[in-house]
Amino acid sequence: MGRGLLLLIVVFFIWAVIDRRDAVVIGIVEGSILALGAVGLTLVYGVLRFAHFAHGDSMMLSAYCAFLLLSGVVTGNRPGVDTEVLPITVSDLPSATSEIWKFSFGYGLLVAMALSALLTAGVLVVLDRLVYRRLRRRNSGVVIFSIASLGLAIAIRSWVLIVWGPTPRKYTTVVRHSVDLPFDTSILADQLFILGAAITVTVLAYILLFRTKLGKAMRAMADNPELARISGIKTELVIVLTWALAGGLVAVAGVLLALQAQLDPQLGFVLLLPLFASAILGGVGNPQGAFFGGMIVGVVQAVVVTFDFLSPGYKFSVAFVILILILLIRPQGLFGVRQ
Numbered sequence: 001m002g003r004g005l006l007l008l009i010v011v012f013f014i015w016a017v018i019d020r021r022d023a024v025v026i027g028i029v030e031g032s033i034l035a036l037g038a039v040g041l042t043l044v045y046g047v048l049r050f051a052h053f054a055h056g057d058s059m060m061l062s063a064y065c066a067f068l069l070l071s072g073v074v075t076g077n078r079p080g081v082d083t084e085v086l087p088i089t090v091s092d093l094p095s096a097t098s099e100i101w102k103f104s105f106g107y108g109l110l111v112a113m114a115l116s117a118l119l120t121a122g123v124l125v126v127l128d129r130l131v132y133r134r135l136r137r138r139n140s141g142v143v144i145f146s147i148a149s150l151g152l153a154i155a156i157r158s159w160v161l162i163v164w165g166p167t168p169r170k171y172t173t174v175v176r177h178s179v180d181l182p183f184d185t186s187i188l189a190d191q192l193f194i195l196g197a198a199i200t201v202t203v204l205a206y207i208l209l210f211r212t213k214l215g216k217a218m219r220a221m222a223d224n225p226e227l228a229r230i231s232g233i234k235t236e237l238v239i240v241l242t243w244a245l246a247g248g249l250v251a252v253a254g255v256l257l258a259l260q261a262q263l264d265p266q267l268g269f270v271l272l273l274p275l276f277a278s279a280i281l282g283g284v285g286n287p288q289g290a291f292f293g294g295m296i297v298g299v300v301q302a303v304v305v306t307f308d309f310l311s312p313g314y315k316f317s318v319a320f321v322i323l324i325l326i327l328l329i330r331p332q333g334l335f336g337v338r339q
Contacts, residue, residue, distance in 0.1 A: 005330055009296060016303045021185045023303045029191040031298020032198035033257045037271065038278035038290035039205055040249035046222035046285040047242045048132070050145035054153035056275055057268030058120060058247070059254035061156050064164055066116040066255045067171065067263055070108060075165035090115070102177035102189035105259070109171060113255040120254075121247030127152060128243045133236075153268065161265045169263040194256045201252050202291055205245065209287055218242055222285060274301070274319040281326050283333030293334065297322055 016024050037059055044052045068074070072086030091097050096108030131148055178186045209215035217238045220228040229235050257267065274297055282293025301318045304310060326333065 006334060009334075012303075013299065016299065020303050020306055021183060023306045024299055025181070025185055025187050026191075027299030027302030028295065029187070029195050029260065029298075030302060031295035032195050032202075033253050033260065033294075034271075034274050034278045034298050035291040035294025036198045036202055036249055036253040036256070037275050038282065038294040039202060039287050040246040040253070041275055042279045042282070042285055042287055042290040043205075043209075043218070043242060043249070044246050045279070046287075047218055047239065048145075050142045050149070051276070052246075053146060053150040053272065054127075054156060055149075055246075055250060056270075056272035057153040057156040057160075058124060059250045059257065059271060060263075060265065060268035061123070061160060062116045062120040062247075062251035062254035063258035063263055063267065064160055065119050065251075066109070066112040067164075067169060067258070069112040069115055070171060074163050075167075099174070102179065103193055104172045104174045104176050104190055109255075109259070113252060116255060117248040117251035120251035121244040124243040124247040124250075125240055128239065133239075153272075157265055157268060164263075164265070166265055171259060171263075190259055194260055197252065198256060201249065205249060206287065208245070214238070214241060270316055273316060273323065274298075277319040277323040277326070280323060281333055283335040286333065286335050289333055289335030 013024075016027075037055065041052060041055045044050075044055070068086065069090045071082075071091065072084050072089040073082040074085050075082060090108045090112045093108060093111070096106050096111070098106045100106055131152065132145065135145055135148060177189045179189050179192055180186050209218060217228070217233050218241075220231070220233055221235060221238055225235065228238075254267075257271070261267075275294075278294035278297045279290045280293070281296060282289025282291065297319055300322065301315050304318050305312045305315045
């Protein structure tokens with residue numbers, strides 16, 4: 001069944017490349033963002049064994065943190081009027097907003113993204129200390145963990161609405177330049193950056209997970225937490241570092257997503273289903289599988305909505321269909337193993 005499903009996906013990709021190249025390009029860009037977020041999601045599940053429903057809203061929070069670092073503003077007391085709350089911002093650095101190559105942004109966005117990754121990592125670690133560690137000490141079940149994460153997702157979304165309001169925002173408002181690609185296709189320069197950044201960060205995460213002692217400790221905990229503890233692995237430290245790494249991944253994914261589209265308080269909620277579809281399609285707990293799952297979901301979403309009988313509004317419904325099908329046909333995912 002797994003080989004047949006994989007063959008069907010390959011055939012679909014070949015057809016899409018031949019007939020819907022532009023949609024495939026967009027799908028690859030969006031899929032790289034989903035892949036980055038799905039790697040963080042499957043990392044949390046692999047070590048802590050619960051579905052982190054606050055993952056999408058954490059991505060959205062990180063995107064808004066980068067916006068705050070760039071602009072220094074929050075919503076004011078009057079509608080449509082912002083208030084500056086930071087005396088100095090990243091944009092105040094010399095030439096921070098000067099456009100790089102054909103990108104619509106300067107190096108200031110890269111600095112804001114790095115700082116946002118640190119902030120998001122810290123927020124997730126604090127939430128673990130305040131909420132999840134208490135649940136672990138009480139030996140709470142998986143359902144309790146998932147409900148707690150859902151509550152945190154709603155709290156994060158509400159906090160963003162209070163601080164920045166419901167109005168969508170953008171990092172930059174300048175005209176975006178395009179880059180020509182072979183076979184009569186083109187891509188926005190910003191999208192080229194998104195793809196490169198997502199792949200680079202994913203490769204770095206892979207090296208950390210499979211070429212370092214920390215990665216070995218994480219994988220040991222994912223395989224058998226009790227045996228890892230008996231073997232002398234400091235499990236609480238590994239959990240903290242897992243949250244920090246997941247926070248860094250979701251932060252980069254959130255900023256890249258906001259660069260691709262725009263900042264919106266509902267961004268995290270809309271992303272949740274595609275993220276879970278990506279992680280489950282690739283095989284829950286499998287970082288490499290999560291990456292390829294994200295790329296597949298992104299491309300399928302982008303291509304399917306080009307059909308005449310479907311509206312672009314149904315784009316994220318495609319992730320729901322993929323999720324249902326993979327659970328029915330191959331619950332362990334494309335690259336997972338049957339338990």
